Amino acid sequence: MIPTLLGAFTLIFILMRLLPGDVALYILGSGESSEINKQALEQIRKDLGLDQPLSVQYVQWLWGAVQLDFGNSYWTRQPVVDELKRRYPITANLAVMSLLIGTCIAIPIGLLSAIRQDTLMDYAARVFVIGGLSIPNFWLAILVILGLVRYFQWLPPLNVAPFWVDPLLNLQQLIFPALITGYRLSAIGARMTRSSVLEVLRDDFVRTARAKGLRESAVVIRHALRNALLPVITIIGVELLTLFGGLVVIETVFTIPGIGRFLVDAITHRDYPSIQALIFVFAVFVVLVNLLVDLIYAVLDPRVRYA
Amino acid sequence: MARMTNIEIASPERLASSVRPSAVLRNPLVRFCIRKPLGAIGAVVLGLFVVMAVLAPTIATHDPDLNNYRTRVKPPSVQNWFGTDNFGRDMYSRVVYGARISMYVGILATLLGTSLGAFVGLLSGFFGGRIDQLLQRFADMMFTIPGLVLAMAIVTMLGPSLINVIIAIAIPRLPNTNRVIRAAVLAAKNSLYVEAARAIGCRSWRVMLRHLLPNVTAPYIVVVTANLGGAILIEASLSFLGLGVPPPAPSWGRMLSLEGMRYFETAPWMAIIPGVFISAAVFGANLFGDALRDVLDPKLRGR
Numbered sequence: 001m002i003p004t005l006l007g008a009f010t011l012i013f014i015l016m017r018l019l020p021g022d023v024a025l026y027i028l029g030s031g032e033s034s035e036i037n038k039q040a041l042e043q044i045r046k047d048l049g050l051d052q053p054l055s056v057q058y059v060q061w062l063w064g065a066v067q068l069d070f071g072n073s074y075w076t077r078q079p080v081v082d083e084l085k086r087r088y089p090i091t092a093n094l095a096v097m098s099l100l101i102g103t104c105i106a107i108p109i110g111l112l113s114a115i116r117q118d119t120l121m122d123y124a125a126r127v128f129v130i131g132g133l134s135i136p137n138f139w140l141a142i143l144v145i146l147g148l149v150r151y152f153q154w155l156p157p158l159n160v161a162p163f164w165v166d167p168l169l170n171l172q173q174l175i176f177p178a179l180i181t182g183y184r185l186s187a188i189g190a191r192m193t194r195s196s197v198l199e200v201l202r203d204d205f206v207r208t209a210r211a212k213g214l215r216e217s218a219v220v221i222r223h224a225l226r227n228a229l230l231p232v233i234t235i236i237g238v239e240l241l242t243l244f245g246g247l248v249v250i251e252t253v254f255t256i257p258g259i260g261r262f263l264v265d266a267i268t269h270r271d272y273p274s275i276q277a278l279i280f281v282f283a284v285f286v287v288l289v290n291l292l293v294d295l296i297y298a299v300l301d302p303r304v305r306y307a
Numbered sequence: 308m309a310r311m312t313n314i315e316i317a318s319p320e321r322l323a324s325s326v327r328p329s330a331v332l333r334n335p336l337v338r339f340c341i342r343k344p345l346g347a348i349g350a351v352v353l354g355l356f357v358v359m360a361v362l363a364p365t366i367a368t369h370d371p372d373l374n375n376y377r378t379r380v381k382p383p384s385v386q387n388w389f390g391t392d393n394f395g396r397d398m399y400s401r402v403v404y405g406a407r408i409s410m411y412v413g414i415l416a417t418l419l420g421t422s423l424g425a426f427v428g429l430l431s432g433f434f435g436g437r438i439d440q441l442l443q444r445f446a447d448m449m450f451t452i453p454g455l456v457l458a459m460a461i462v463t464m465l466g467p468s469l470i471n472v473i474i475a476i477a478i479p480r481l482p483n484t485n486r487v488i489r490a491a492v493l494a495a496k497n498s499l500y501v502e503a504a505r506a507i508g509c510r511s512w513r514v515m516l517r518h519l520l521p522n523v524t525a526p527y528i529v530v531v532t533a534n535l536g537g538a539i540l541i542e543a544s545l546s547f548l549g550l551g552v553p554p555p556a557p558s559w560g561r562m563l564s565l566e567g568m569r570y571f572e573t574a575p576w577m578a579i580i581p582g583v584f585i586s587a588a589v590f591g592a593n594l595f596g597d598a599l600r601d602v603l604d605p606k607l608r609g610r
Contacts (some may be wrong), residue, residue, distance in 0.1 A: 004447045007444060007445070008452065015461070130590060134536065134540075134586050135582075136544065136547075139581075139582035142563060142571065241453045242453060242454065244453045245454055248459075249548065252548065283452060286451040
């Protein structure tokens with residue numbers, strides 16, 4: 001886990017430093033390289049610590065990152081970590097809502113689709129799934145906003161109310177973005193649930209459960225579903241990564257000041273410390289989610305616990 | 308059982324026709340269409356988009372980049388089938404030319420990414436040991452960065468251009484393909500034919516290219532088609548965020564970018580049409596990919 005993180009940070013660092021594009025030149029206003037500007041360029045490079053050898057820059061950055069000091073933004077000149085602290089609760093809020101919506105839709109739909117295989121219900125569920133995988137979320141978001149503006153005179157919020165201050169307003173502001181990102185997540189989850197349940201339903205222990213006269217609902221929910229959930233949890237863990245990609249886009253469309261939009265802004269401004277910090281945060285988060293998935297595995301599957 | 312008794316009663320000719328399907332039915336393409344009608348629809352949709360991309364100059368009715376201030380933001384009409392945008396450009400022609408970018412970037416990025424990934428997976432699975440360890444830890448690292456975010460970072464670093472967008476979309480496809488192909492190689496490595504090839508003194512590269520490679524083509528094809536939809540979607544998302552193929556190229560994602568938002572309210576065709584095209588293309592790719600996976604991956608057959 002730690003080596004993976006370290007490797008990921010190194011990868012980000014190399015990606016940001018070795019590829020072409022001079023930050024100092026960009027800050028000064030690109031294109032001009034007359035004699036007068038050369039001095040200014042040197043000054044900016046020195047201010048940003050870019051005149052030092054790469055190895056020194058790397059160690060400095062890593063040491064800072066471990067202490068949650070990601071340096072100052074090239075754009076706002078403020079510490080990146082302050083901006084992160086301000087923005088991450090909003091994105092976390094949105095991510096948890098999407099995850100809840102996604103899971104709550106995915107499992108029932110996948111289950112129904114599996115136990116009613118090749119019926120109208122199953123076909124409807126499969127169309128739902130393929131739609132979720134095919135419709136770009138930014139387009140869905142644009143259509144939802146247009147609809148909301150037209151029929152409810154709704155306007156995108158400027159500030160998101162924290163959940164613990166005004167839960168109702170918070171829900172009202174974030175429910176639509178969460179539904180859109182949750183839709184994709186639910187499509188992937190439902191597909192996995194369906195195929196997983198179909199597989200488990202053919203197993204011997206399901207036949208045994210039926211043979212000893214259990215009700216069908218008990219067979220499906222207590223025996224089949226519980227065993228079918230493991231791959232579903234894995235795929236949802238993996239898809240959380242994609243969810244973050246989705247949040248970047250959704251926050252941009254709904255103008256939600258979360259870390260996803262921060263990333264888009266940082267990229268348009270070539271704000272390297274912010275980009276590094278954000279990818280760092282994503283990577284830490286992903287590693288933590290993987291750990292969590294392993295723990296949930298242990299709770300759900302005794303074989304993992306005793307192994 | 309019932310079928311077997313039927314065959315016993317049948318005359319020799321009927322026996323022959325019941326055991327061996329007619330030539331048409333034995334055609335793998337026809338069988339695919341019958342067994343996987345949805346997959347066939349997906350393939351047709353995808354094929355139509357490829358045709359649209361290739362024949363764009365013939366199909367389009369206008370120059371897609373021609374600004375015309377007299378026809379700004381006009382609803383669909385006889386002249387402009389899908390209306391016009393805020394520069395007075397013909398939406399129909401732009402959407403048709405947009406298929407070029409979408410298909411070109413989507414297909415090339417998928418092929419590039421999955422080929423590199425497959426190559427890494429082949430090396431990793433075949434040689435094992437330290438090389439395998441190193442390559443797989445590298446894949447672990449790449450798995451920690453969301454594909455879209457990695458693509459965004461790469462485009463920013465390299466600068467937006469057609470080839471850079473293709474590279475940026477291809478690279479996030481590496482780790483996943485690598486895992487799939489590595490698993491397939493590991494499964495095939497211990498089979499008898501590989502042992503036989505080694506026993507008669509084949510060199511490593513020969514075993515790898517002539518014996519292992521043909522046996523991982525099925526999972527490779529599955530990975531390619533499974534990634535195509537995602538690649539088209541990422542291209543659209545990048546363009547939407549302003550990091551795609553630079554303007555004035557008519558990319559579907561860029562047509563939906565937020566600069567157009569204030570027009571979308573009064574001119575919904577500008578918002579609806581490009582989105583329908585993206586969805587249809589990804590939809591086709593996904594349907595086709597799913598069906599192909601069902602057919603080529605025996606473990607998943609019948610689901």
